[in-house]
Amino acid sequence: MSTLLITITQVSILLAFIMVMVLILTYLERKVLARIQMRMGPMRTGPYGILQSLADMMKLLAKEDIRPHGSDRMLFYLAPLFVFVPSFLIWITIPFTRNIVVENLELGLFYIVAVSTVSIVGMVLAGWASGGKYSILGSARSAAQLISYELPLVFVIAGVGILAQSFNLITIVNQQSSIPAIVYQPLGFTIFFVAGLAEVGRIPFDIPHAESEVVGGPFVEYSGIRWSIFFLAEYANTLAIATLSVLLFLGGWSGPLTEHFEWLQPIWLILKVSAILFLIFWIRATLPRFRIDQLMQFAWKILLPLSFVYIMVNATVPFVETVITSNAASNQLTGIAQIILGACQILILFLVAFAISKRRKKYLTHLHQGVPA
Amino acid sequence: MISIFRGLITTLKTTFRRPVTVQYPSTHLPLTPRYMGFPVLTWDFKIQEPYCTGCLVCARVCPTDVITVSMKDNPKAANEESHRRKIVNDFKLDISNCILCGLCVEFCNFDAIIMSDFHEEGSLTRVEQDLPLVTLLDMGKEMQDKGKFTPPPPKKRPPAKAKKDEPATDADPEKQES
Amino acid sequence: MDNIPSTEPVEFMLNVGPQHPATHGVLRLLIDVDGERISQVETHIGYLHRGTEKLCEGETFSQIISLFDRLDYVANFNMEMSYVMAVEKILGLDVPIRAEYIRVVTCELNRIASHLLFYGTLGLDIGAMTPVMYAFREREALQAYFESVSGARMMHNFFRVGGVKEDLPEGFLESLQSYLPKLKQAVQECDQLLTLNDIFLERTKGVGILEKVDAVDFAVSGPNLRASGVEHDIRRTEPYSIYPNLKFSIPTGTNGDSWDRYWVRMQEIQESIFIIEQCIDQIEPGPISGRTRTVIRPPKGEAYVRTESPRGDFGVYLVTEENKEQPYRIKMRSPSFCSLMALETMLQGEYLADAVTILGTLDFIMGEVDR
Numbered sequence: 001m002s003t004l005l006i007t008i009t010q011v012s013i014l015l016a017f018i019m020v021m022v023l024i025l026t027y028l029e030r031k032v033l034a035r036i037q038m039r040m041g042p043m044r045t046g047p048y049g050i051l052q053s054l055a056d057m058m059k060l061l062a063k064e065d066i067r068p069h070g071s072d073r074m075l076f077y078l079a080p081l082f083v084f085v086p087s088f089l090i091w092i093t094i095p096f097t098r099n100i101v102v103e104n105l106e107l108g109l110f111y112i113v114a115v116s117t118v119s120i121v122g123m124v125l126a127g128w129a130s131g132g133k134y135s136i137l138g139s140a141r142s143a144a145q146l147i148s149y150e151l152p153l154v155f156v157i158a159g160v161g162i163l164a165q166s167f168n169l170i171t172i173v174n175q176q177s178s179i180p181a182i183v184y185q186p187l188g189f190t191i192f193f194v195a196g197l198a199e200v201g202r203i204p205f206d207i208p209h210a211e212s213e214v215v216g217g218p219f220v221e222y223s224g225i226r227w228s229i230f231f232l233a234e235y236a237n238t239l240a241i242a243t244l245s246v247l248l249f250l251g252g253w254s255g256p257l258t259e260h261f262e263w264l265q266p267i268w269l270i271l272k273v274s275a276i277l278f279l280i281f282w283i284r285a286t287l288p289r290f291r292i293d294q295l296m297q298f299a300w301k302i303l304l305p306l307s308f309v310y311i312m313v314n315a316t317v318p319f320v321e322t323v324i325t326s327n328a329a330s331n332q333l334t335g336i337a338q339i340i341l342g343a344c345q346i347l348i349l350f351l352v353a354f355a356i357s358k359r360r361k362k363y364l365t366h367l368h369q370g371v372p373a
Numbered sequence: 374m375i376s377i378f379r380g381l382i383t384t385l386k387t388t389f390r391r392p393v394t395v396q397y398p399s400t401h402l403p404l405t406p407r408y409m410g411f412p413v414l415t416w417d418f419k420i421q422e423p424y425c426t427g428c429l430v431c432a433r434v435c436p437t438d439v440i441t442v443s444m445k446d447n448p449k450a451a452n453e454e455s456h457r458r459k460i461v462n463d464f465k466l467d468i469s470n471c472i473l474c475g476l477c478v479e480f481c482n483f484d485a486i487i488m489s490d491f492h493e494e495g496s497l498t499r500v501e502q503d504l505p506l507v508t509l510l511d512m513g514k515e516m517q518d519k520g521k522f523t524p525p526p527p528k529k530r531p532p533a534k535a536k537k538d539e540p541a542t543d544a545d546p547e548k549q550e551s
Numbered sequence: 552m553d554n555i556p557s558t559e560p561v562e563f564m565l566n567v568g569p570q571h572p573a574t575h576g577v578l579r580l581l582i583d584v585d586g587e588r589i590s591q592v593e594t595h596i597g598y599l600h601r602g603t604e605k606l607c608e609g610e611t612f613s614q615i616i617s618l619f620d621r622l623d624y625v626a627n628f629n630m631e632m633s634y635v636m637a638v639e640k641i642l643g644l645d646v647p648i649r650a651e652y653i654r655v656v657t658c659e660l661n662r663i664a665s666h667l668l669f670y671g672t673l674g675l676d677i678g679a680m681t682p683v684m685y686a687f688r689e690r691e692a693l694q695a696y697f698e699s700v701s702g703a704r705m706m707h708n709f710f711r712v713g714g715v716k717e718d719l720p721e722g723f724l725e726s727l728q729s730y731l732p733k734l735k736q737a738v739q740e741c742d743q744l745l746t747l748n749d750i751f752l753e754r755t756k757g758v759g760i761l762e763k764v765d766a767v768d769f770a771v772s773g774p775n776l777r778a779s780g781v782e783h784d785i786r787r788t789e790p791y792s793i794y795p796n797l798k799f800s801i802p803t804g805t806n807g808d809s810w811d812r813y814w815v816r817m818q819e820i821q822e823s824i825f826i827i828e829q830c831i832d833q834i835e836p837g838p839i840s841g842r843t844r845t846v847i848r849p850p851k852g853e854a855y856v857r858t859e860s861p862r863g864d865f866g867v868y869l870v871t872e873e874n875k876e877q878p879y880r881i882k883m884r885s886p887s888f889c890s891l892m893a894l895e896t897m898l899q900g901e902y903l904a905d906a907v908t909i910l911g912t913l914d915f916i917m918g919e920v921d922r
């Protein structure tokens with residue numbers, strides 16, 4: 001009985017935490033985007049508009065809950081939950097410091113991958129149940145996109161698991177206490193970040209709810225509280241992807257002085273996550289959106305083969321190392337192996353970038369004489 | 374690939390520039406001297422009466438017919454206080470339909486109407502959008518206080534109106550624009 | 552959805568607009584979509600029909616100027632220019648040279664403003680958020696200039712038959728001269744953000760190709776025609792106003808795809824800046840209004856005037872009656888309308904997402920299409 005109570009308390013604290021984080025995140029996103037575009041962003045509600053997202057939330061809660069004629073009643077009401085619950089469940093196994101985690105699962109990464117896939121069902125249901133043509137198109141797009149980008153994401157996570165010999169997030173972070181994994185896995189980080197962007201549907205991959213094409217995709221017909229649940233899920237996912245990339249590749253909470261001061265750990269984590277979030281916002285402010293076929297090509301022709309290569313490299317280097325040094329006991333890479341691994345991955349990254357630039361050259365030859373270089 | 378990074382650098386550069394936003398209701402952009410807000414009527418402070426004689430030129434030239442004017446005999450003209458024999462009796466301006474084209478100002482022979490700086494005259498009912506003579510004159514006085522209006526040089530007689538029956542030739546301009 | 556047999560490809564009709572963010576106003580498209588591919592398009596216009604042509608018959612010649620402002624509402628000066636020229640042609644009026652320079656300067660500034668709007672909205676259409684902010688920042692500055700000249704930010708009512716309403720305000724040209732380098736820099740910034748961006752190239756290169764022959768057949772004009780490789784600009788082929796005195800080149804595309812249409816417009820901004828710089832050098836003090844009258848009664852006659860508006864060949868056909876203050880008939884030939892005619896051919900077989908790009912690059916203004 002008491003364990004149940006404890007679990008319920010933990011989960012509700014986590015839920016409240018995510019809600020608050022999403023509120024902060026929306027505010028920050030608007031502010032950052034505004035600064036990039038030389039605007040001010042929200043300024044009216046509270047000093048510097050810090051209460052803006054709260055006001056938005058109030059407005060959404062007070063809004064009329066509309067169900068369009070011809071929609072499937074039950075599925076229409078269920079779909080937001082299908083999207084939100086998985087995005088919340090992910091957080092159960094994400095650690096914030098060495099000790100703060102709701103449930104430290106041994107197969108944490110596996111669990112995250114398994115649960116997050118469910119939200120695709122919610123997206124498809126939302127589009128189908130609302131009975132609109134735009135929403136159908138949007139949900140078809142989101143199904144195609146999420147399934148395609150799930151693969152590279154899973155492969156990268158597998159690669160990380162191979163290297164760490166563990167799917168436990170705390171173990172993975174602890175292994176990076178001296179050097180963050182991005183140093184010797186730049187390729188992994190890149191694939192994870194790009195696939196993660198696509199997974200949460202952010203620009204340049206926001207095709208499912210492209211405002212100028214399908215006017216919001218699966219969520220067109222939703223309003224008020226139900227729409228806000230989708231919104232919540234999207235931002236919780238964004239935050240999850242940012243946190244995961246920090247945990248897997250940027251060394252999580254480890255940083256200078258964390259050995260001596262325990263309380264520095266969450267601060268380091270927040271700093272790193274903020275950096276990744278800024279990167280996401282920054283990309284959003286800069287890049288246009290892909291077309292659906294280009295998106296698919298990018299996933300299946302570039303990202304997926306790359307992730308195969310990544311797994312192969314990740315599997316080979318430690319294997320060769322154990323053969324040479326015949327030191328099977330340690331599951332940590334030695335420094336030289338790390339350097340070799342990093343060099344391999346950077347080489348692959350450069351090769352791919354070079355190949356893509358070649359394509360751009362092809363475009364440029366079509367251009368006119370007076371084109372600015 | 375390089376172009377994407379170039380774009381990212383461009384946006385990063387603008388991040389650290391000063392925002393161009395003007396916080397509108399609390400701060401306003403400065404209006405230029407020629408700014409055309411709603412037209413208002415001017416007040417002749419010397420004689421203490423409006424410049425407008427109610428000649429209907431503005432009402433006739435208005436593309437959207439927002440001006441309603443009527444004229445009366447000027448009581449001050451009887452005892453030689455004023456050179457205006459006729460004076461405006463009633464003037465109504467429907468600012469909800471006014472397109473701020475400035476034609477009334479241009480065609481007015483008495484400099485009785487000017488384009489003001491007023492542009493935030495929203496109201497909740499349509500009736501309030503019909504500005505009566507008193508309001509227009511008050512707004513005009515405010516504009517005159519700001520120095521947006523130079524009184525015309527004193528004339529003995531108001532200039533003659535356009536002759537209607539004479540066929541148009543380009544040789545005799547009736548009103549030179551300046 | 553129960554009746555649709557599952558073996559056949561599912562094709563459904565998508566109603567895009569009149570309230571769709573990509574249609575830039577109130578265009579309505581009925582698109583038959585096969586998955587993401589467009590199989591057939593039907594264009595519906597008329598949602599912004601205000602009967603301008605008929606309205607003009609009841610208004611005097613001076614009042615009509617304000618109606619023309621509302622045709623192409625992002626290039627008001629250019630619209631006024633065409634009308635005023637048509638009346639002047641019937642009257643046989645000569646416009647003072649300074650007035651012509653003022654007209655050209657404002658028209659070219661308006662062309663820049665219009666193309667900047669195009670740049671921003673195209674960015675929004677293909678999913679980039681920042682271009683519209685960059686573009687509007689500059690457009691805002693330009694509109695401040697318009698305000699200082701005409702007193703209004705958009706509906707200027709500034710050109711008059713035989714000249715312009717007022718002379719340029721004091722210090723206008725100096726201020727403009729110091730602003731133009733900044734504008735150039737800003738346009739360059741816009742360029743860096745989008746023009747050669749890989750994703751942008753992917754989205755626009757080879758998308759919505761308008762062949763040279765088709766473009767001519769559909770009477771497409773302006774930047775859309777030039778992007779298809781036809782070097783046709785009314786300012787050059789039938790020079791009006793002071794354009795013969797000015798040096799400028801006509802950027803043309805080669806493929807006629809969306810990117811070319813974009814590129815041509817970006818180049819035209821540079822050309823317009825160049826033209827304005829020349830005007831600033833050449834302009835001399837003098838009268839700004841010819842022998843014009845407040846009451847205009849032109850002789851019986853008719854005139855057709857073509858000008859190069861930012862969207863292309865804008866024509867005004869004016870018929871007047873003897874001794875009348877109102878025209879007998881005014882007909883506008885709007886370039887956006889002709890661009891829309893080509894839409895059906897261009898959209899055939901493209902992706903739904905490309906429809907948005909093509910609509911964006913055609914750069915039509917519904918106010919001008921529906922009139």
